[in-house]
Amino acid sequence: xxxxxxxxxxxxxxxxxxxxxxxxxxxxxxxxxxxxxxxxxxxxxxxxxxxxxxxxxxxxxxxxxxxxxxxxxxxxxxxxxxxxxxxxxxxxxxxxxxxxxxxxxxxxxxxxxxxx
Amino acid sequence: xxxxxxxxxxxxxxxxxxxxxxxxxxxxxxxxxxxxxxxxxxxxxxxxxxxxxxxxxxxxxxxxxxxxxxxxxxxxxxxxxxxxxxxxxxxxxxxxxxxxxxxxxxxxxxxxxxxxxx
Numbered sequence: 001x002x003x004x005x006x007x008x009x010x011x012x013x014x015x016x017x018x019x020x021x022x023x024x025x026x027x028x029x030x031x032x033x034x035x036x037x038x039x040x041x042x043x044x045x046x047x048x049x050x051x052x053x054x055x056x057x058x059x060x061x062x063x064x065x066x067x068x069x070x071x072x073x074x075x076x077x078x079x080x081x082x083x084x085x086x087x088x089x090x091x092x093x094x095x096x097x098x099x100x101x102x103x104x105x106x107x108x109x110x111x112x113x114x115x116x
Numbered sequence: 117x118x119x120x121x122x123x124x125x126x127x128x129x130x131x132x133x134x135x136x137x138x139x140x141x142x143x144x145x146x147x148x149x150x151x152x153x154x155x156x157x158x159x160x161x162x163x164x165x166x167x168x169x170x171x172x173x174x175x176x177x178x179x180x181x182x183x184x185x186x187x188x189x190x191x192x193x194x195x196x197x198x199x200x201x202x203x204x205x206x207x208x209x210x211x212x213x214x215x216x217x218x219x220x221x222x223x224x225x226x227x228x229x230x231x232x233x234x
Contacts, residue, residue: 037225045159045207045225091158101172102211103149104223106158 002027004094006107013082014115021077021110023092029053034068034075035093035104045091051075079112087114120145120210120226121190128232135195135202137229141210148191149223150183153205165191198233205230 003026013019025034036048049059051068059066063080079086089111093104121140129135141148146167151159164172165185176183180198185191195202209223 035222043205043230044227047222047224050222093159101164102223103161103164103172103175104151104159104209105161106151108158 002029002032002094002096002105004092004105004107006090006092006110008110009108010111010113012113012115015084016081018078018080019082019112021079021090021092021112023075023077023107025073025075025092025094027094027096029096031096033095033102035095036066036075036077037091037093037106038088039091039109040088048077082114084114084116087112120208120224122206122208122226122229124229125227126230126232128234129198130234131199132197135198135231135233137193137195137206137208137231139191139193139208139210139226141191141208142224145210145212145224147211148185149209149211150191150193151207151209153207153228155204159207162193195231198231200233203231203233 005024008022011019032053034051038046038048049066056068056070065078067076075092089109091109092107095102095104120142123138127135139148148165150162152162153159161175163170163176163183165183167185168187180196182194193206205228207228208226211223
């Protein structure tokens, strides 16, 4: 069975600091997909990134970057120069690539608070 | 290009009533997933549907919950005889039909329906 662990329940940092959100996953499949979603206080889920298990290249998008390491089964998310608008709950999720069924297994989320 | 639509956004029911939650997938999407988010928890998969077919309902409670995705119209998640423990946010996600190889489509989520059972 697949599992996603986000050990950090809550993190608070002062604005402009960098912050890393940890995500560790478990799966028996050799092909799988990892995701990060953001849930701002308004409650909707915002897709941030999808990464497949064959692509271990790190990715950067503006102030966001992701570090995927298969050796440690981790897919960590770093926000550089944090801003108040980054305050949200962030979910890491895993999908095993079973053809026709890509249901997501979510972690319990990390609540990030950026202090002005 | 409209995103995933869910209605109502907020729903209040008394214990014992029925709740009907609707989800219209993104244009061109024929796969719908329902997830439930209990207060202060992550999202849990409930059911996966294609048009007129339930593909995976392994996350659905055995009683009182049902889902459908008819040929025409939105997907419906139905909860009969609601109880206080059903109070949660229910999210719908959709992804497109075409799959030429074994891969995973990104699921785009609707805004959710917040169900409150009094």
